[in-house]
Amino acid sequence: MKQLCLFFFFLTLSLQAQFQVNGIVKESTTNKPLPFATITTNNGINTISDVDGKFSILSTIVISTFDVSYIGFTKSTVTVEKNKKYYAVVLSQRTNDLNEVVVPSENPALSIIKKAIENKDNNNPQKKLSRFEFKSYNKLILTANPDSIDGRIDSVFVKKSVGATFSKIDSSDYKFKEIIRQQHLFQTEKVSQYQFSNAKLKETILGTKMAGFKQPVYEIIAFNLQSFSIYDSSYELFETKYNSPIANDALKDYNYKLLDSLIIEGRNTYMIYFKNKKKRKASGLEGVLYIDQNNFAVARAVMRIKGVLDISGIHDFKYIPNDDLWLPSDNTFKIVKGKNDDDIKILGGTVQFDGDIKKDFKRRKKEASDYTYLLSQSNNFDVHYNTPIQIKKSSIAIEIKDDAINKPESFWNTYRKDSLDNRSQKTYLALDSISSKKRIESRIRFGRKIINGYLPVGKFDLDLRKLFSYNNYEGFRLGIGGVTNEQFSKKYRIEGYCAYGTKDGNFKYNLGMATRVGxxxxxxxxxxxxxxxxxxxxxxxxxxxxxxxxxxxxxxxxxxxxxxxxxxxxxxxxxxxxxxxxxxxxxxxxxxxxxxxxxxxxxxxxxxxxxxxxxxxxxxxxxxxxxxxxxxxxxxxxxxxxxxxxxxxxxxxxxxxxxxxxxxxxxxxxxxxxxxxxxxxxxxxxxxxxxxxxxxxxxxxxxxxxxxxxxxxxxxxxxxxxxxxxxxxxxxxxxxxxxxxxxxxxxxxxxxxxxxxxxxxxxxxxxxxxxxxxxxxxxxxxxxxxxxxxxxxxxxxxxxxxxxxxxxxxxxxxxxxxxxxxxxxxxxxxxx
Structure with missing residues (x-):
């Protein structure tokens, strides 16, 4: 399924925020980065630094100050200055490490995780609830942050005997920056209904649209970027499974550290950092779990892989007081380029990250495309649980309704969390125009056929397997054959072939016909x-x-x-x-x-x-x-x-x-x-x-x-x-x-x-x-x-x-x- 997308070489996301603050958190004595420090803005936005201590805050509201805290260190309050977007925050260590969070244990994090594991079934919605359903809006984009790219036009002059002569303009970064300033490189949206009953989960896609395509590439829509549930014993991130940090046997695989405490949805939570014990699995799963201090449920989870690709998945939850339960509310998934010497294709070639080393084995200069990243964000709403639900065709994990690709703009305005900004609107217009001009959809159809061994010729798909072969009985076997395609009929098909062996001197042939009855x-x-x-x-x-x-x-x-x-x-x-x-x-x-x-x-x-x-x-x-x-x-x-x-x-x-x-x-x-x-x-x-x-x-x-x-x-x-x-x-x-x-x-x-x-x-x-x-x-x-x-x-x-x-x-x-x-x-x- 993932072979289909060579045509996406020109495609690639971020939310265009009005205010953005970037920075890094370090400790004062060693000047080393502090991973997973807590950053809280004056307008209530919470985030954490990544494994390299870096952080980024996006907001539609003005940010005047933000606090940076890390357990065992003195909290720092930073004032945001006009026209300054990058802040290096240095924290000093305290002597009273655990005064803020008192847990009676030699390793407080282990006690918390053990209780989270013990209470999993009580906190897992798919165990505690017999049935539930909700709708979800998802937007996936491929883009880059224009402010991260130099984007200068470098004029090169060559000295002559008299004066200097203009030789060349290196404008590739400039052009790239101008494109992504106006639009994303790729964009798709979908609205789904999730239903859970009788231990089965089904996604029904009510509406979907993909920039540049009248009929979306369904395989792209179905990519499994992260696990639906944080409570699964095997957690899946970007189609790779890892032992969950709260699996029954998780303690043998992970080390845990108590980082801080934080209030989420009015509830006190512990911030627990986890990382694989084995050094050979340094690129394995790590992250932070926010554990409710009362019921030991997961209130938020940050899961990450850092290696040739930097991949992160964030799960947010909403607390339901009547049932003492945290239900999933938002998911965020992001891929950025890591450190890789070879070119890497992901999602079947939909996205490609170039290697850091040139073909002549020299370290190459960073280019604009190195700042490209993929971001998928989902928002859940209209939640119902413990009400009668009948899941039709439950053996199908994902069903796309027949009218899902033809929804009017009023449908999307109803379900979008925020209206599309100017950049996103231009993405649809620009990519639709490019797709039409370059006949992308017909090229996709052609590519699908070729991959499966057929060459489309009008209403007939020529079978490339039948053209030529050799064996010791027939000698050279020359032939022609194929099958009618959907342009001929979606209900009937005719297929056949004819071949001749140069050594045995005989013709071979086949003729068949069929009709679709379901x-x-x-x-x-x-x-x-x-x-x-x-x-x-x-x-x-x-x-x-x-x-x-x-x-x-x-x-x-x-x-x-x-x-x-x-x-x-x-x-x-x-x-x-x-x-x-x-x-x-x-x-x-x-x-x-x-x-x-x-x-x-x-x-x-x-x-x-x-x-x-x-x-x-x-x-x-x-x-x-x-x-x-x-x-x-x-x-x-x-x-x-x-x-x-x-x-x-x-x-x-x-x-x-x-x-x-x-x-x-x-x-x-x-x-x-x-x-x-x-x-x-x-x-x-x-x-x-x-x-x-x-x-x-x-x-x-x-x-x-x-x-x-x-x-x-x-x-x-x-x-x-x-x-x-x-x-x-x-x-x-x-x-x-x-x-x-x-x-x-x-x-x-x-x-x-x-x-x-x-x-x-x-x-x-x-x-x-x-x-x-x-x-x-x-x-x-x-x-x-x-x-x-x-x-x-x-x-x-x-x-x-x-x-x-x-x-x-x-x-x-x-x-x-x-x-x-x-x-x-x-x-x-x-x-x-």
Missing amino acids: KFSNSWIGISYTDDVREIASTVFAIDKKAFKIYDPRPINISTFYNYVSWKTFIETKIIPKTESIWELSRTAVEPKFNYIYNANGKLYSNYIMTTAMVSLRWNPFSDYMQTPTGRIEVEKRFPKFTFQYTQSVPKIWGNDFDFSKIDFKTEYEKKYLNGQKTSLLFEAGYAFGDVPLTHLYNTSPNNITKETIIQRMTFSGKNSFETMFFNEFFSSEYAFFQFKHGFSRVTLFKKIKPSLVLVSRMAWGNLQKPEQHIGLDYKTLNEGYFESGIELNQIFKGLGLSGFYRYGPNQLPKFEDNIAVKISYVLNLGL
Whole structure:
């Protein structure tokens, strides 16, 4: 979902306040910054300094003075001077550290946090209340503060023999400053209704608008910037989960310090600073919790990550006296540039922060764009709780109403906390004009299609996968194919392809048509006819969407295929919550294109008919989905994911020759880390019983050719294939396969050499029932297991990489070099 936004390179927020005061808080003896000091203005605005001691106050009312306090230090009152915007505040340490806050404990902060953890269920609205609902207005902008940018025009003169000649004007910062003085770089608004009942939370978007787009990019709207609840055991900030500072086991991960006390909503609160104990997690979660001194609920929370990006999330609450409960009232999320040597793309490329080092490894001068930041602010209102609530379609986490993108200006004026200032109004006008002029929305549509492997041509999407491929049976496979798109019809579709093999000299083709019978569930019913070839014993999950690749390296050396001529009728649907499935009835005539005879009950078959009923289902129980006017999107891809497939022969129908069943299963797990590393786990298993010919058994995806030397066997590596297993070496009627991968962040060896190291280990076990039925091929079974491990060095240079694998265990070969496979890899970077 996050690949869509290359077109946002020109997009980027802050509230334009009439009065602004910036500064830093330091201690007098060491001159070191004081993080999370409390700053209170004369007009009642509260803020805190960040981890570097810096602070910023924005106000629509004149600020005449502000107080700075920090527990253990003497409070300082600062008078605001005209035309002075930056203040260095120095605090002196007191001897009576904890006179203001008396908590009987060796570490007072630990006692407070323990009580907050003990009282979580009593203070968590999602535990204490059976149901609640409220509306929320959110505004997200990308901008920079014009006053932070130098913005001078530097005229450069070159000396000549007589006088000086004007040579150049460096005006990039000036132009940037002039743009953001008038408008933000990007802006979007939405009004949502949140409903909670039966432990389920749903967001219904009533209205949404995005500068530059008649139809918003829904994936941007669905980005999960911070956890909804501060009480979740795992707190999520910018799509990364951390153990919460008030989780049941939080004390093993965090150190706590009592900073100060503060009055919020007329209630006394403790300010507790928390930070991860382990130094290696220095860029982990830290922040300040404001804990109510009476009920130990969280009255405010500041959560922060400081590293390559500086990310902060602030949760504000409103106290409800009748229920002794703090309900969420406002959220603020902000991203600014941290210290990073490499370019960083976030939100799928929506925002890019350039590295601090140039390509020649020299520290670069700070540019205007370094001051760019993203800010999202939400305000909750119209709160109701413990009243009857019925959540419709509760399996959908986010639903966008069909009319949400067409709301009149009166709708927005009703729900905005403050009317749009001149800068925000100009943002809509300017970006709408740019989008229209540069045809941004049509370019988005084009980009979406290309990413998924289609080239839109009028009412038809050309399938780029069908144009060209190569394998050892067909030779060069040349073809054309595709599917009608939404411009042709939103209710009907026609798809098909035609291909020709230069080596086998045969045409292959497919034609299908379908009609949509359910909009919300995106259900289609259709029929198709196919005459094509397929690799023998390959595991194919019908529900899997084949990823778009310019090349598919593994089939290059495959020579054992079977021809199949198939009629099928099918239903595709997402009607079951958090699933998508295909239900299919088919009749297939199979002809092996290699030396093979199948012996079933004494009868020999060189070709055969298979009539089957099949269901293929993918279940993503931990993912969240968004229902849009144009379809359903998986907005939060969480793991594990599960895929099931069951195939049953249908006897005595359409000339079926065999009685058999097949059960296939796959589960995937993936964990990404903030430092760029990733761990992936894959488990597959299959079980076929009854009379099943070799063409429809399992080969566990081999990818090694039978040649004498390692160099002769060098080919392209696959994604989840055994690189040391030879084609047609093993067959199974039942098998289990496990794969482990861990990818490290890219390492710079030389200027243009930045490989990505991946550790890989694979293993499989299997068995073949009734081996005497299969005549024609020599093969082995996986009864004792198969094991290989290796290293991938991907993207060494311009996408090219190398990998090496070693085969070991019971099926290790006698000659050492025969157990080694060296492969070439290629990763295409589209810059998305």
